[in-house]
Amino acid sequence: MITFDHLSKAYNGVYAVDDLTFEIPDGEIFGLLGPNGAGKSTTILMLTGLIEPTAGRCLIDGIEVAKNPIEVKHRIGYMPEDVGFYTNLTAGENLDFFARLYGMDAAARNSRIDELLSLVNLDGVEKLVGGYSKGMRQRLGIAKALLNDPAVIILDEPTANLDPQGVADYRKIIKQMAVDGKTILVSSHILSEVSLVCSSIGVLSQGRLVARGTWKELTQTFDATRLEQVKILVETRDAMPKFSHPDLIAAEYTNDNREAVITARSDIRDAIAETLRDEGVMIRQLSFDRATIEESVLSYYNTGEEQA
Numbered sequence: 001m002i003t004f005d006h007l008s009k010a011y012n013g014v015y016a017v018d019d020l021t022f023e024i025p026d027g028e029i030f031g032l033l034g035p036n037g038a039g040k041s042t043t044i045l046m047l048t049g050l051i052e053p054t055a056g057r058c059l060i061d062g063i064e065v066a067k068n069p070i071e072v073k074h075r076i077g078y079m080p081e082d083v084g085f086y087t088n089l090t091a092g093e094n095l096d097f098f099a100r101l102y103g104m105d106a107a108a109r110n111s112r113i114d115e116l117l118s119l120v121n122l123d124g125v126e127k128l129v130g131g132y133s134k135g136m137r138q139r140l141g142i143a144k145a146l147l148n149d150p151a152v153i154i155l156d157e158p159t160a161n162l163d164p165q166g167v168a169d170y171r172k173i174i175k176q177m178a179v180d181g182k183t184i185l186v187s188s189h190i191l192s193e194v195s196l197v198c199s200s201i202g203v204l205s206q207g208r209l210v211a212r213g214t215w216k217e218l219t220q221t222f223d224a225t226r227l228e229q230v231k232i233l234v235e236t237r238d239a240m241p242k243f244s245h246p247d248l249i250a251a252e253y254t255n256d257n258r259e260a261v262i263t264a265r266s267d268i269r270d271a272i273a274e275t276l277r278d279e280g281v282m283i284r285q286l287s288f289d290r291a292t293i294e295e296s297v298l299s300y301y302n303t304g305e306e307q308a
């Protein structure tokens with residue numbers, strides 16, 4: 001189990017992680033979702049004991065990370081975004097090096113390494129890691145994170161470099177880990193990936209947890225609130241002016257300002273038509289399209305808006 005207890009981290013007085021308090025139970029695949037700079041890496045670095053919190057604490061199976069970093073390291077498997085390996089060694093030799101650091105004896109090392117290389121489809125690959133593709137390195141990173149049979153697995157952007165087959169294999173592996181009772185935290189800015197693989201999701205924005213629940217719960221909440229959005233496509237004969245309206249969220253103008261995609265909180269077509277008429281701009285098309293839930297959720301956390 002992972003516990004965040006008023007966890008905060010400030011850099012030069014600015015909070016990168018701000019008062020996180022929640023728990024991730026055993027057997028859960030939790031997706032920590034948020035745009036660049038939301039505080040995902042800072043949270044993970046505190047969870048793995050690599051940096052210390054400014055306030056609050058995080059615990060792995062009830063053990064406080066900052067106070068017992070060594071004990072915690074034996075319970076977690078961590079895969080950073082860029083995994084470091086010895087490029088002049090094979091996959092097996094790399095894993096053997098790290099397994100020795102965990103104090104595993106030769107028999108345990110050999111059988112665990114064989115098992116993991118086969119799990120990530122790198123068995124029988126003889127070449128040195130220096131010649132690996134990014135996807136192969138990432139798969140080796142997953143194997144490394146599982147080496148010490150950890151109770152808690154922390155993966156930072158795990159599918160960043162994987163091809164479709166690699167992604168499918170990764171999903172199978174971590175789903176099986178959850179069935180085996182492991183707790184898994186996956187950080188990502190890719191909503192679809194998190195929604196497919198995670199049993200529960202937390203949305204991080206500007207260091208704060210702004211939403212939490214299953215994908216179904218989150219989308220139901222978004223549906224029920226004023227976050228429902230519409231997309232309006234505008235096409236004009238002449239260049240159009242830039243619109244402003246209290247319900248306007250974003251506007252993208254193309255084709256020398258003769259086409260625009262407007263995202264808004266409500267159907268503001270009448271206001272758009274009135275502005276165009278006032279400016280003497282001839283309308284060719286003004287159509288309406290409901291934004292997908294995925295677009296609404298993305299826009300929600302990108303604006304850093306908090307749930308009421």
Ligand SMILES: Nc1ncnc2c1ncn2[C@@H]1O[C@H](COP(=O)(O)OP(=O)(O)OP(=O)(O)O)[C@@H](O)[C@H]1O
Pocket residue numbers: 011015016034035036037038039040041042043189
């Ligand atoms: N060592 C540091 N010194 C100062 N500010 C930092 C430091 N590390 C992170 N930050 C700031 O803290 C905030 C959160 O950064 P963090 O890297 O945790 O976000 P993230 O969600 O992991 O983003 P990304 O996906 O880009 O890695 C950002 O504003 C970042 O600039």
